Amino acid sequence: MDENVAEFIRRSILKIPLCEMKTILKAWNFLSEDQLQTINFRQRKEFLAQEVILMCEEKCARLDDMALLDIVCEDVDLFDMKWFQCSFKKILQRALRNVTVSFRVDGKNAVWIRIAWGTQYSQPNQYKPTFVVYYPQTPYAFISSCHLKSNVPLLHQALKVASKHHQIVQMDLRSRHLDSLKAIVFREYDQTFESHNSTVPLQEGNLGLDMNLDSNIIHENLEEKERIHRVTQETFGAHPQPQLEFAQYKLETKFKSGISGGILADRKEPLRCLIKFSSPHLLEALKSLAPAGIADAPLSPLLTCIANKKMNYFKIRDK
């Protein structure tokens, strides 16, 4: 084994706190189970390091293995699934005596939690559970609606403490499709597939018009259509949009008029309006507005920022 590699491994081990030593060496996956079992994790780090180096020499550790150990050490927030589940359940059970909490680990990066809510005096209602999907490597959790609003702060508290975060913030993003929420939050929708559509010049059928169907039909505004198509592609991208059902805008504003006075101008309370857009597939519908001739391109930024800002519930106030 190379001297430099050995030295690097020794220094890495000395940097690891003893309480995490076993987990990290296990995660490294270079030493075998038997070898790990023979190591005395209670001895002083210098001797521990020497033991590990000897084992590495036997196995001829190389540069790649050393680099891998470095990577594993960097992943400081080694997520402990058992601890998370335990502490989550405890927090809920301490607050509400009757609550059913179940977990399912989905692959390596998601944990599904089902919570059936009861109270101090009644059994949990199994027919109205709340589901939470938590991705430990990310600061995101997806929560289905809770039929008892009073339980929501408790749920947030449990998630926050069990995942070792300081704060939990509710995002203004809601949808019935978990995949779409994930796509927006993790920005997965932006990946263009291996398709010929991404950089194709103006072609027949590309704009959704059968232009060459009849040579007696002449489209006068081809340039404008091309511009609209280009602007739409720039704003929404060539990929399929994540699926959302609603976008809601709450507006609070004061009445402005040139004439001073009048009932509306004197009103102290702001005027409130609510505009809600709903569609089976809202973002695709918005994308098709300009090409269909229903709206000007470019669309209002309030509509086009939904995926970028990860919001579909907006509050707009006068500045």
Add this chain to the structure above:
Amino acid sequence: MSVLRSMDKLPDLNRATILLVGTEDALLQKLAESMLQEHCASELRVHLANSLPLPSTVNRPRIDLIVFVINLHSKYSLRKVEECLSHVDSSFFLGKVCFLATGAGRESHCSIHQNTVIKLARTYRSPLLFCDLEVGSFRATMAQRLVRMLQICAGHVPGISAVNLLSLLRCSDSTPSKEL
């Protein structure tokens, strides 16, 4: 050349050209196809535009009839058509312009009152036709009417001109206004 003029080009032999102006391509395309399916002695050309003025770079034949298509479901379509009207020379309004309102059948979706388009047509002294372009049979009937109107406006029907047709159509319009 920002204003469409009716007499600035020589007519082509036996050709009649109609210009459909409206914001929704799908509707215009369907109407154009329906018109071309009609049997007609003249050679038909249909030009589709979303707005005026038309691009000046294109070499196009003389336009015999302009139809402004307004979707009663969309205030945007009305606004765009109103903006176009200033780009049409007044000589067109002697029988070579007509307004077509679609979508009246679905009352709950209408965001433009019928009176608004009626007033618009009256201001420009041009006929107003109602037709639900989405419905195949209505569209076919309307296409037939437009082809006949187009032939008259192109001068292919002996004994009747665009102005004659306009005054004929206007007679049936004027009685309702007296009642109002």
